Amino acid sequence: MSEIIHLERTRNYLHPGDVSAAVGLWKDYVHQPERALWHDYEWGNVHWYCCGNPLEARALLDAVMQALSPRSARELRKIVSRSDVVWNLPSPPYGPDGR
Numbered sequence: 001m002s003e004i005i006h007l008e009r010t011r012n013y014l015h016p017g018d019v020s021a022a023v024g025l026w027k028d029y030v031h032q033p034e035r036a037l038w039h040d041y042e043w044g045n046v047h048w049y050c051c052g053n054p055l056e057a058r059a060l061l062d063a064v065m066q067a068l069s070p071r072s073a074r075e076l077r078k079i080v081s082r083s084d085v086v087w088n089l090p091s092p093p094y095g096p097d098g099r
Helices: 002-010 018-030 034-043 054-067 070-087
Strands: none
Touching: 002 018, 002 054, 002 070, 018 054, 018 070, 054 070
């Protein structure tokens, strides 16, 4: 945490609390129903302008993980990977025959 706090104070692309907000935004996004995710993919989401874009939040987390020491990056990667696993789950089959 201290290394993340230091990064948030010293990097011009971060503000205090940005990393935890990005983790929360990404986690909340990947746990939405699949129909909501498909709607966002097809038409976008107007709430992203005011509340944050979860895809940009995930990209920010990648940048932060590259800026951290290997140990701290590994700890953050462990937290982020829990949501990444949900994001990468295969879709269930549509019919009884899997089509």
